[in-house]
Amino acid sequence: MRDAFGRVRAFLAEAKRRSRVLDFADLEVHALRALEHEEVRDYYRERWRAFLVDEFQDTNPVQAELLERLTQGTTLTVVGDEKQSIYGFRRADVEVFRRFRDRILSEGGEEVVLATSFRGHSELIGVLNNVFSSVLGEMRQDLEAHREISPHEAPYVRAYAMEAEGRVPKAQLQRAEAAHIARELREMLDRRVGVYDAAAGTSRPVRPGDMAILSRVWAPLEVYGDALAAAGIPSVHAGGGNLLETREAKDAIALLRLLADPADDLALVAVLRSPFFALDDRLLHDLAAEREKGISWWQLVSESDDARLDAAKEMLEDLLSKRRLEPPTALLQLADHLTGYTAVIANLPGAERRETDWRGFGELVEDLERGSEDTFTVVRWLRQLQEAQSQVPRPPIEGGDAVSLMTIHAAKGLEWPVVVIPDLARAMPSSSSAVVFDPELGVSVDFGEEEGQPALHRLIRDKKARLEEDETRRVFYVAPTRARDHLILTCTGLTERLCGLTVLQPGLELAGIPVSPVSYDQRDARPPELPSPLPAAPAGLLLTPAESGTKVVT
Secondary structure: OHHHHHHHHHHHHHHHHHHOOOOHHHHHHHHHHHOOOHHHHHHHHHHOOEEEEOOHHHOOHHHHHHHHHHOOOOEEEEOOOHHHOOOHHHOOOHHHHHHHHHHHHHOOOOOOOOOEEEEEEHHHHHHHHHHHHHHOHHHOOOOEEEEOOOOOOOOOEEEEEEEOOOOOOHHHHHHHHHHHHHHHHHHHHHOOOEEEEOOOOEEEEOOHHHEEEEEOOOOOHHHHHHHHHHOOOOEEEOOOOEHHHOHHHHHHHHHHHHHHOOOOHHHHHHHHHOOOOOOOHHHHHHHHHHOOOOOOHHHHHHHOOOHHHHHHHHHHHHHHHHOOOOOHHHHHHHHHHHHOHHHHHOOOOOHHHHHHHHHHHHHHHHHHHOOOOOHHHHHHHHHHHHHOOOOOEOOOOOOOOOEEEEEHHHHOOOOEEEEEEOOOOOEOOOOOOOEEEEOOOEEEEOOOOOOOOOHHHHHHHHHHHHHHHHHHHHHHHHOHHHEEEEEEEEEOOOOOOOEHHHHHHHHHHHOOOOEEEEEOOHHHHOOOOOOOOOOOOOOOOEEEEEOOEEEEEO
16 A cells, blocks of 8 residues: 555656646645755845744644744734634644643743624623533633624524424435525525614614525535525525536536547437426427437437427437537537527526536636647546545626525635524444545555454554544634624534534533424425526527626627
8 A cells, every 4th residue: 555655656756847836735835845954944034033924723743843943932812713723624623722832831822812702792792692501611701792782682692403203215205405594594684674884883674695505515505506496585696616516517527528439328308408498397208208219319309290399300400510620619608609509508596507517517627628628538538537525616696686695614714694503313434444545644445344443443443533523623713703793503403423413412502592393394305496507599699698687689
């Protein structure tokens, strides 16, 4: 394993050297190596006499070593909150914060505790102090609110759990949970519940842009967005997550797959159902019933005399005729021109997010084209990215007057008058793995032998589990403290597994906040009815989105 690791590392280092590029970790490591030289350290001692480092709880060990070498004999100030150390997945280590705090104090420095919250009002801060008294343990730090008056009447924190008889699939419970959240927010908007306007310094009625739904992971946010859209509440997926998992990327990939191989039946059906052509399932079902064994879907469609397929046949024949002449980006642009794809998604819920994802995917394809403009090759690279479960970041967008949908990690440092933290019954990620690593203890492999796991494997696994549980508690401190006026907690059911609910529930009980049951309704479990997409544009028309509707240009 050591030999394999060395070979891979050497291969990557040589590839980066030839391309003359450094990744972020390289920047840290090479800076650290430069500081091994006395003359380099002397240069920076003369240049910098004082250091101020913010968000110090997010510092990783390599950055800590950089600071150790740079700050000897200087004035060092660090600002941070160990309760907000939630970036363990990128090696941020809360122990680094503690070590530097001890160093500063041992050198005659001073610790200043900042206990005033300029975010929440006194009633909400009082409730949160009670909740976190049990969640944080030794790290507990009660806050004092700068703002005394609350903009609306109690309650300021509400908690709900879906309650169903018998076993109900998680996906259905999650849609029911999303419908409940949408109803709660719709009611707040309709009642014009007061919130504090920090810019004006006064209270005013709540607006969609005052609200945020913060999830532990990106996966369920689309479900919540659909439920909000069905309730007439605008929302925006603020970025993050995997671009390749978006509806727009999947539509474009299906089209490129079809153009690379017209015999790809699954890709053709996906394209016909997508906003490119918006053919209904009844038509496709009827076609499938007519299909004979050995006949491809493209042959079936091209030979059909159903008038509803005429536009699709004409446009696809045009695209297929150009697939060997044009690069994939040009083919996607032509498909948009022929079908009005972006005009269709501009009239769907979350239009701004959808259009941004469409443009982002086009930029990804353009990057891949730099290696080859052949559609087949680009499709193969896209398939490799999908099979490797590669994470391609989605481009960010501004929220405007819409409910923000984002992860807890992405929300760190932000705030809203109303915050919803859903999906609290989601189990924490499992730390079980055949190969485990620890910077101090080393590497262990579990080969699944009868004697059981090696002792080192169990030691590393248990250590990782403790660290993950500690960080989970900190995550569910960060999330509720994003709220200025009102906090709503929801989950798909009660559980005893380690999750957000089991972390917060003792504190909720201490603060006298009940977890109210919400009866599961099968009607809420169905996908919400959303506005239907526009029909496909006739050949020769270009539809482009406009602020006030749709513009048709002949």
